[in-house]
Amino acid sequence: MDMTLLSIFFTVAFAHFLALLSPGPDFVLLVKSAIKNGGKKSIGVAAGIASANAAYISLCLVGVGSILASSIAIMIALKIAGGLFLIYLAIMALKAKKASYIDLAVISAEREKIETTFIKEMFIGFMSGILNPKNLLFYLSLFTVVLTGEVSFAFKLALGVWMTSMVFFWDVAIIYFLSTKRVRTKFSKAAYYIDKITGAVLGLIGITIVKSALTK
Numbered sequence: 534m535d536m537t538l539l540s541i542f543f544t545v546a547f548a549h550f551l552a553l554l555s556p557g558p559d560f561v562l563l564v565k566s567a568i569k570n571g572g573k574k575s576i577g578v579a580a581g582i583a584s585a586n587a588a589y590i591s592l593c594l595v596g597v598g599s600i601l602a603s604s605i606a607i608m609i610a611l612k613i614a615g616g617l618f619l620i621y622l623a624i625m626a627l628k629a630k631k632a633s634y635i636d637l638a639v640i641s642a643e644r645e646k647i648e649t650t651f652i653k654e655m656f657i658g659f660m661s662g663i664l665n666p667k668n669l670l671f672y673l674s675l676f677t678v679v680l681t682g683e684v685s686f687a688f689k690l691a692l693g694v695w696m697t698s699m700v701f702f703w704d705v706a707i708i709y710f711l712s713t714k715r716v717r718t719k720f721s722k723a724a725y726y727i728d729k730i731t732g733a734v735l736g737l738i739g740i741t742i743v744k745s746a747l748t749k
Contacts, residue, residue, distance in 0.1 A: 538688060545675050548619075548738050549696050551731040552671060553703045555626060560707065562661050566654055567708045577651040579704035581658025586700045589662075589669045590693040593676045594686075608677070612746035615674025619739030622671070626732025631725050672696075677742065 559582050566575040662668055675696075676689070710716050 538684070541684070542688075542692060544738070545692060546695060546699075548675060548735060550699065551734050552622075553699065555728050555731045559658075559661055559704070562658065563704055563707050566657075569649075574649060574651055574654050575708045576705055577654030578658035578661075579701055579708060580651075581655040581660070582662045582704055583658075583697055583701035584655070585659050585662025586668060586672070587693070587697040589672050590676075590697060592669065593672050594689055594693055609746045611673065612677040613743055615670075615677040616739040616742030616746065618670050618674045619735050619742065621739075622667075623732040623736025623739060626728045626735070629725075629728060674739070674742070 563575065563578055563582075566578045
């Protein structure tokens with residue numbers, strides 16, 4: 534792998550990881566499932582969320598890739614749109630008030646006895662991920678960096694597999710680490726500051742993507 538591809542890989546992988554760090558609807562769903570159902574069944578939620586992410590990644594790779602290959606203008610437009618979306622996420626994170634993070638700390642610590650299965654939890658996770666349009670827009674914004682004729686499909690596929698795997702293993706880590714009250718409370722206190730830092734970095738990446746598109 535040459536230095537250009539290596540740079541692309543680390544840029545996209547790093548931006549993706551920062552997005553994983555930022556608490557969102559999937560995070561709350563994972564914590565609730567871990568509290569109610571314990572670790573093993575809650576892994577179904579992680580598998581469902583990862584599957585939804587994989588579906589959007591595949592859509593970006595197959596559908597958007599063919600469109601980009603046929604039109605430089607569309608490619609530039611999508612790069613600008615993707616960069617602007619990252620900037621939008623950054624603004625939303627930086628504008629969020631501390632009070633909006635309180636819910637992360639007040640989720641009931643008492644497990645409810647609810648009959649559920651791994652498959653049911655997986656379905657819930659999948660629907661949560663697939664019904665969130667931000668996931669598609671986020672992956673589109675990332676893949677605009679690599680959806681070019683110079684980058685092979687094998688490289689794009691490897692990047693997609695990497696990101697899907699990261700989503701799954703990160704969510705599993707959340708389930709096991711945040712299913713206890715003490716750890717969950719400490720993380721909720723830091724979530725506000727984590728969101729600010731990741732928002733600022735995502736904003737810088739978004740600005741870089743927009744500038745790159747406008748100068749070509």
